[in-house]
Amino acid sequence: MPIRPPHRSGDDPHPDLAPVAFLLGTWRGEGTGEYPTVARFGYAEEVRVGHVGGRFLTYAQRTWAPDTGLPMHAEVGYLRPGGPGRVELVVVQPSGITEVDEGTVVGTSITVSSRAVGHTSTAKEVTAVTRSFVLTGDSLTVSLSMAAVGHPLTGHLTAVLRRTN
Amino acid sequence: MPIRPPHRSGDDPHPDLAPVAFLLGTWRGEGTGEYPTVARFGYAEEVRVGHVGGRFLTYAQRTWAPDTGLPMHAEVGYLRPGGPGRVELVVVQPSGITEVDEGTVVGTSITVSSRAVGHTSTAKEVTAVTRSFVLTGDSLTVSLSMAAVGHPLTGHLTAVLRRTN
Numbered sequence: 001m002p003i004r005p006p007h008r009s010g011d012d013p014h015p016d017l018a019p020v021a022f023l024l025g026t027w028r029g030e031g032t033g034e035y036p037t038v039a040r041f042g043y044a045e046e047v048r049v050g051h052v053g054g055r056f057l058t059y060a061q062r063t064w065a066p067d068t069g070l071p072m073h074a075e076v077g078y079l080r081p082g083g084p085g086r087v088e089l090v091v092v093q094p095s096g097i098t099e100v101d102e103g104t105v106v107g108t109s110i111t112v113s114s115r116a117v118g119h120t121s122t123a124k125e126v127t128a129v130t131r132s133f134v135l136t137g138d139s140l141t142v143s144l145s146m147a148a149v150g151h152p153l154t155g156h157l158t159a160v161l162r163r164t165n
Numbered sequence: 166m167p168i169r170p171p172h173r174s175g176d177d178p179h180p181d182l183a184p185v186a187f188l189l190g191t192w193r194g195e196g197t198g199e200y201p202t203v204a205r206f207g208y209a210e211e212v213r214v215g216h217v218g219g220r221f222l223t224y225a226q227r228t229w230a231p232d233t234g235l236p237m238h239a240e241v242g243y244l245r246p247g248g249p250g251r252v253e254l255v256v257v258q259p260s261g262i263t264e265v266d267e268g269t270v271v272g273t274s275i276t277v278s279s280r281a282v283g284h285t286s287t288a289k290e291v292t293a294v295t296r297s298f299v300l301t302g303d304s305l306t307v308s309l310s311m312a313a314v315g316h317p318l319t320g321h322l323t324a325v326l327r328r329t330n
Binding site: 052053054056060071077078080082083090091094096097098099102115116118119120121123 | 217218219221223225236239241242243245247248253255256257258259261262263264265267280281283284285286287288
């Protein structure tokens with residue numbers, strides 16, 4: 001008999017995920033990027049947040065050029081409750097970067113900062129990251145600041161997304 | 166007009182991916198796990214390796230209990246060429262672990278070791294990981310050793326997979 005992966009939809013999220021369950025869904029929208037080393041740019045973004053019954057959310061993001069549709073960035077990871085009011089986010093980027101981020105969830109606002117950033121030998125050096133996910137009405141504002149290639153923590157990306165499902 | 170993500174299939178893999186392109190596909194099979202702290206156990210595994218046109222492979226793995234179908238483990242990441250004969254693998258686990266792994270590709274054999282393992286405040290402490298992916302005929306053997314919770318680098322997981330597509 002062929003090996004088949006289990007059916008995974010239909011379960012309720014783990015009860016410990018209640019404080020962060022507002023992130024569940026597929027979100028799309030547009031954003032703006034800037035950094036001291038690059039010209040200001042626009043992008044389209046999709047963020048997918050799901051669960052598989054365990055005590056974590058799955059996170060997958062990708063961006064593309066609004067005009068050409070060409071892929072720009074992508075990243076994947078997991079979001080974990082870290083105790084009352086606390087959130088842990090682990091993220092990996094195809095540029096060879098890993099992040100261990102920790103912070104708070106207050107209402108529908110999550111803010112995390114890196115406690116460790118890893119990078120492969122050929123990756124650009126990113127030394128710190130701060131991320132936020134803030135739901136206001138129907139709009140999820142996703143922001144990222146980073147310290148990289150010698151610059152201190154500086155605003156880099158902000159996008160406003162809406163749930164598509 | 167609604168924002169839609171770009172169509173991403175149909176592109177050829179980036180030419181730099183040729184040495185690791187043997188991993189492309191969806192692989193399934195069964196494995197065995199052991200560690201000084203746990204009883205020997207069996208698992209079913211799926212590994213999906215893809216590309217989106219960029220200079221990296223996407224990697225997604227999950228395991229489940231062969232008898233009940235209940236999810237056991239999952240992880241996601243990216244595999245990058247790191248120069249001639251070199252491979253970089255960044256992986257993130259829902260248990261709150263990040264890995265920056267580096268090593269070699271020789272023929273259809275990839276072996277990488279962690280140069281950095283990150284973990285969130287509530288994660289178990291894993292201090293080192295070695296992974297291998299070896300294609301022999303139609304069989305992809307996937308192995309993982311780890312140093313964790315005070316034990317030195319010790320064999321933990323081995324599975325034999327076959328391509329399903």
